[in-house]
Amino acid sequence: MLLLQMQVLVPIFLLLLPLLFFVFLNSNSKSKSKVPKSFAIFANRKRLHPWLSDILQDSPSATIVLRPSYAAYQVFSGNPAVVQHIFKTNFPNYTKKATFPFQRQVSSHKFNTKSLRKFVETVVDTELSDRLIPILSSATKQGTVLDFQDILQRFAFDNICKIAFGFDPAYLFPSLPQAKLALAFEDGVRYSSERFDALLPVIWKIKKLLNIGSEKRLRIAVSEIREFAMKIINEKKQELGEKQSLDSVDLLSRFLSSGHSDENFVIDIVISFILAGRDTTSAALTWFFWLLSKNPEIESEILKEIYEKSEAPIYDEVKDMVYTHASLCESMRLYPPVPIDTKEAVNDDELPGGTVVKKGMRVSYFPYAMGRLETLWGSEWAEFKLERWLQKEEENSNLKSSSWKFVGRDSYTYPVFQAGPRICLGKDMAFLQMKRVVAVVLRRFKVMPAFEQGVHHEPEYMYYLTSKMKGGFPVKIMERDHHL
Structure with a gap:
């Protein structure tokens, strides 16, 4: 009763x-x-990031303290000095759990190998040639409207599972199947994000206590993911035990062959890589292809570069795609895959600019807002301008007049891949994947938005843990008249 x-x-x-x-x-x-009040935050919850960006734009220090939920004050900052403070100057005060440094040391060692880079190239190219290109080619013949966001998410999920687990979920089959593991990750990300954005954390805590609603679904999703990971780990251990030498180069095989037998540790490592690679590259590419459709002159220049580099080996090709690299950086300035990230203060602190942080307070740095700050990018911050990243090379007998030199920004001003000791280990791998997708797709196809409102419709920005287009990215695919 x-x-x-x-x-x-x-x-x-x-x-x-x-x-x-x-x-x-x-x-x-x-x-x-307290300004703004929690009611204002609640009223703007559907467009929280643009709303907070506007507030930071008007803040002299680009740093504010809000009270998103009762009894929980939180710092939001778009100030590069604050980013440097939490990532470098006072890094120990904003570090993660004690196992984090060891995990990162192990992971860094695994990433710094030529064999892994070659493995990533092979995985990406196989997924492109055997799955993505046939699906796009079929869509051109049938006039199908594709949700390109969904297609790219499937592509990225297959890739990261192969790289991390050595397992192929076959999520990008022509039938576009519903893979149980992919759905579990989607549920896990969605409900975790709802926790983070909750106006009243007590609500999800009550749900968790009673095991009802979204908290019950989150528990089921996490259980499914860990059970699946454990199954794959056991199978991989058996496989490695039957071999005289290691011929698999996926991350799981590398960890296990190095003597890391703690199953929970290995599960956490591999799942973290899937979470990091699952939606980030697909989110970046989704917004990139949309921005490219609005800027045909930039698309033309990228095509010229693709044709110039097409005879080179895969790694050399993408390494030398300077103009394409700049266009991806500019796209991620406006739509960073992870628009906001949060750390928790271990002890009391004072941030550059004078903001006081109490022990246990959350401090969020805000790449989405930073890409829109006039103080960082000038009055034309809203424009898609590659000149921010490029410098013309001097003409000489060895260089074409169209050659460019990439000019990057420091990682504290542009923390899309985090910064300092926490710089993203998969950054180079992510650029390799993205530039390879851009090169292969654009060389053969033209991607045209097919929103019901028309090509110039502005997609609605939606945030879970990564930035997405609400309702997907409908496109029509057209084969180019001439391709290599």
């Missing part, structure tokens, strides 16, 4: 709790001194 009463009363309580909270908030004189 008691359980039945709770099942009836708890949903009612959860519905009334936000209302009761706002009544309390508006009657609390201390809360009124």
